[in-house]
Amino acid sequence: MLETPCLMIDLKKMERNIRDMAGIVHKCGVKLRPHIKTHKIPSIAKKQLDGGAVGITTAKVSEAEVMARHGIQDIFIAYPVIGDAKIERVLKLNQTTRLTVGVDSRQGASRLAELAKAAKRTLNVRLEVDTGLKRTGVPYEKAVDLAEAIHSFPSLQLTGIYTFRGALLREEPTRDLESAGLEEGEMAVTLANRIRERGIPLQDVSVGSTPTAAYAARVKGVTEVRPGTYVFYDRMQAELGVCSLDDCAASVLVTVVSRPTEDRIVIDGGSKTFATDIQPNTPPLHLTGFGHVVGHPDIVFERMTEEHGMLKVTKDHPFQVGDRIRIIPKHICSTVNLHNRVTLESGSGENVEWEVSARGHLT
Amino acid sequence: MLETPCLMIDLKKMERNIRDMAGIVHKCGVKLRPHIKTHKIPSIAKKQLDGGAVGITTAKVSEAEVMARHGIQDIFIAYPVIGDAKIERVLKLNQTTRLTVGVDSRQGASRLAELAKAAKRTLNVRLEVDTGLKRTGVPYEKAVDLAEAIHSFPSLQLTGIYTFRGALLREEPTRDLESAGLEEGEMAVTLANRIRERGIPLQDVSVGSTPTAAYAARVKGVTEVRPGTYVFYDRMQAELGVCSLDDCAASVLVTVVSRPTEDRIVIDGGSKTFATDIQPNTPPLHLTGFGHVVGHPDIVFERMTEEHGMLKVTKDHPFQVGDRIRIIPKHICSTVNLHNRVTLESGSGENVEWEVSARGHLT
Known part of the structure; x- marks a missing residue:
């Protein structure tokens, strides 16, 4: 796994x-x-x-x-x-x-x-x-x-x-x-x-x-x-009307590591996993959320620290510690830049890892 | 160099x-x-x-x-x-x-x-x-x-x-x-x-x-x-009053790649070089600037895209294309996380590179 x-x-x-x-x-x-x-x-x-x-x-x-x-x-x-x-x-x-x-x-x-x-x-x-x-x-x-x-x-x-x-x-x-x-x-x-x-x-x-x-x-x-x-594509492009959320080919798989209160789950990705930069003239991220929770459009990904993501949920959301969820990042370009490798889902069930070879090549 | x-x-x-x-x-x-x-x-x-x-x-x-x-x-x-x-x-x-x-x-x-x-x-x-x-x-x-x-x-x-x-x-x-x-x-x-x-x-x-x-x-x-x-330390800590800007041991050396107008210089680092995450309850970065320009506290580092940093300058600032400046990042933890290596200045003039070995270790 x-x-x-x-x-x-x-x-x-x-x-x-x-x-x-x-x-x-x-x-x-x-x-x-x-x-x-x-x-x-x-x-x-x-x-x-x-x-x-x-x-x-x-x-x-x-x-x-x-x-x-x-x-x-x-x-x-x-x-x-x-x-x-x-x-x-x-x-x-x-x-x-x-x-x-x-x-x-x-x-x-x-x-x-x-x-x-x-x-x-x-x-x-x-x-x-x-x-x-x-x-x-x-x-x-x-x-x-x-x-x-x-x-x-x-x-x-x-x-x-x-x-x-x-x-x-x-x-x-x-x-x-x-x-x-x-x-x-x-x-x-x-x-x-x-x-x-x-x-x-x-x-x-x-x-x-x-x-x-x-x-x-x-x-x-x-x-x-x-x-x-x-x-x-990414959530920012979907919000601009350039694509649908279903067109988004990249998502981050995360684990629920804590549900300290009924209204909050915490995932194992924060600002070192999801980019926090946005384009000029875009509303601040804490207003629109740091990503789209696949299958749960009502959940707001409302805060991040470096390794924690805080999502606002309601009683009805069944998430428990250990559950996995997928999130479509707000800005994919800078999100990929945080990851050393990506996992390619071919649909055949076999996943392949690809190195993000030009990541961190700043000069 | x-x-x-x-x-x-x-x-x-x-x-x-x-x-x-x-x-x-x-x-x-x-x-x-x-x-x-x-x-x-x-x-x-x-x-x-x-x-x-x-x-x-x-x-x-x-x-x-x-x-x-x-x-x-x-x-x-x-x-x-x-x-x-x-x-x-x-x-x-x-x-x-x-x-x-x-x-x-x-x-x-x-x-x-x-x-x-x-x-x-x-x-x-x-x-x-x-x-x-x-x-x-x-x-x-x-x-x-x-x-x-x-x-x-x-x-x-x-x-x-x-x-x-x-x-x-x-x-x-x-x-x-x-x-x-x-x-x-x-x-x-x-x-x-x-x-x-x-x-x-x-x-x-x-x-x-x-x-x-x-x-x-x-x-x-x-x-x-x-x-x-x-x-x-970093500029955020200095703003909190925890340290002085002079205590900040990390800075990013950048080059002025363009001065398209008198009031703007563009440097070769944007949101893939300088972190854009901040702590909860901190004013948005575009209000306080994305970093402190060493020696030029009046300059506002006001915008970034992925590989461009836009600094507001005045006529009196002498910067030309090719000049180098140093910037103390707003948030150093996530900034280090963007870099594959750092250059250690020992003061003897000889610089040593250290790999950021645990960078991108997300799991």
Whole structure:
């Protein structure tokens, strides 16, 4: 019997999610380059590639290194690569992998270009553009000039631009996924055309995210989407209306370790088992609960400390010490990141463990 | 040069914290049994033992297994051990280690007793009592009866009771650490005496926590305290008034990867580098910031996504892309849990890496 807490992946649901997203995106004639931050597992990345993805996206150089070591050939590091040691690692990886890296500043581009030139290599880069998230990404109105500056470096090949959400995560965000997706796509395409007017032959117009991918992909001129969470989905996505709870392929199996009072059960997973980060503009977790208790939608997972989860129950809930329950996490990407391995449920009754190989690869 | 993000431990500060807590506790004639959840590193546990700790505390059986494998002899698993597989592991560990485990329910105690009896072993247990935290722990008023029930199992040796905070974490918590600590200690001692009146020779009255340890240790009859966070301290403890920011031995070294606008810098660490969990009754993190920027107390670390940290700066802050800064995390215990290794700064200029060996040991 499995020991708890244990992160379970339903193979069939995951495969359906992979297939469905590929279908939606391909119908629009757009490429799919999933972000592997959600699973960090090479075998799952390969399933996404087998399902028609053109390559993968990572945030960290170290994640890209793990994926390349497992034979993945086409990787976009959607993050500004800053610091000589990181740039050297990128240049090394570039010798064996079809690599593209993000850039969002003149200083960043300049050092990348210098070290690429010194290594006698040309590096593919994409310009990150901020469409409203206020994270990394050159401000929209400054993007054309920066694109021109990047294009002027002979050792950098500016192949495209990329964005991540925007309208959905603004200070006064829209909850309308369709208009958010369309807006992101249109902003990206308009900008790409302006850059092309300066004589820069951009190929890639790459836009973000699981909740907006299906809509952004419809915009003529968008060439690629980079959703991540869709591989598993989670309660946050279900609350956004992107999926149903039944689509969620990942759940945490936990054990009831205590029922000190009739109205409270305590499970053997807390904030070292379930992620507590949420996206900007999402209500605090103690208001909406830290996860969905499968089969018991009325139970509120209301508090956590590091290794304890406190669930509010009523007399009628039959839970006893030793019972096991399943919980769909609020945010799966950061939840997977807490686990060294996942257990794959194939449906045949035989469970396989997969290591979360790129977990903790922070550099 | 170190790659970022990187969790740095200042050896001298850590050693001072270890020494100071031991001094405070020993002056009261009380034993120190630090909780290793904060560091999860056997070498640091050994420093605590060398500094006078009588043993260590863990939450998980798997953490205890890691520590025992590294030669640590006296371990208290301060958590109800539920499930036959876990109990079997405890019984195995008990063959080579001086082990004590938590119990807080009749069902839990009963199964523990059955399997111990079958293995022809006696297991030391302590009864967990709730003094207000509403987590695990038998409700205070039911503790004497449960103690009697546990005492009746010949294969269990009820050696003591243990509590964790209480007044500090109630729905309307006190911010007065001294009265919280004294109250926890007094509640525990009173209860221990009531249990002794039933003819049960309890030895250990063990109470929690870094913020209350110094006060709880003063209560006559308390025999042991189990602080964890004090080994590093963090911004949350500094805000509670338990330490100064200068006492904090752990910080995260990060790189500025973008300054898209004058008022924002973005660093290469987000919620997969800095923990986002906080204790009950603490204001949400976006209000108080996700960490303290060393040397720049005015800067607010205001937002995070998984790999991005957004800091609000002013024109006067000189940060450029590529600059490095240090951040003292809000909650160090869960932050360490995100890192595979830490870098120890000895002050001699030579840095040593230590693996966070018990990280991700959830079962």
